[in-house]
Amino acid sequence: MPKPNFRYLPHTADVAFVASGKDFKGVVENSATAMFNLMFEIKKLEASKAKTKTIRIHESANNRQDLAWFVLQEIVSKVDQRGVQALRFKVNSITEAQGKVKLRGCIFYKKQKEYLALFDVKAVTPSGFTLARKNGKWSIRAILDV
Numbered sequence: 001m002p003k004p005n006f007r008y009l010p011h012t013a014d015v016a017f018v019a020s021g022k023d024f025k026g027v028v029e030n031s032a033t034a035m036f037n038l039m040f041e042i043k044k045l046e047a048s049k050a051k052t053k054t055i056r057i058h059e060s061a062n063n064r065q066d067l068a069w070f071v072l073q074e075i076v077s078k079v080d081q082r083g084v085q086a087l088r089f090k091v092n093s094i095t096e097a098q099g100k101v102k103l104r105g106c107i108f109y110k111k112q113k114e115y116l117a118l119f120d121v122k123a124v125t126p127s128g129f130t131l132a133r134k135n136g137k138w139s140i141r142a143i144l145d146v
Contacts, residue, residue: 006034009141014125018141025091027131027138028068028103032075032089035124035144040085041116050112055082057089060102065131067101068140072124075107084109085116119146 005026006019017034021027036042055078061067079086084107091105125143132139 005030006037015119015121015144015146016128016142017144018139020137020139022137024064024068024138025094027140028071028091028105029089031068031072031140031142032086032107034142035072035075035121036086036088038119038144038146039079039121040087040118042087044116045085045087045110048110048112048114050110052087052108052110053084054106054108055084057103057105057107060100062099062101064101065129067103068131069124069126069129069142071103071105072142076121076124078107079109080122082109082111084111119144121146 006017009016015038019027019030019034021030057074059067059070059074061070086107086109088108089105093104095102121144123145125145128143130141
């Protein structure tokens with residue numbers, strides 16, 4: 001698996017990051033990885049013998065920026081709601097039709113007795129959330145409410 005492309009930024013109260021990708025799919029997956037890396041001890045989870053399971057995500061929006069925010073916020077909600085420890089997110093499909101952009105993907109997680117939590121991410125802050133495409137590379141800049 002290629003190394004995710006993200007970095008954390010200085011922020012006064014919460015946690016900010018910028019993630020990059022060669023395409024929209026990649027930037028959404030790397031953004032989810034940036035969140036999971038803050039939320040859980042990923043290396044210990046990967047080494048765990050607990051079975052890896054999936055949660056499906058289906059979101060749609062009028063544009064890609066809103067879609068990216070909706071997907072990341074839905075990931076935070078599903079992980080919190082189900083009390084699972086997420087390892088990664090995979091985009092399965094992106095479609096555009098009738099003025100809507102739709103994304104289908106899967107959260108890969110483990111549910112085990114030992115909870116390997118780092119930060120409690122409550123939300124992806126909508127203010128300051130940006131999706132950009134420059135020189136053929138995509139980026140997402142986000143602030144996480146922790």
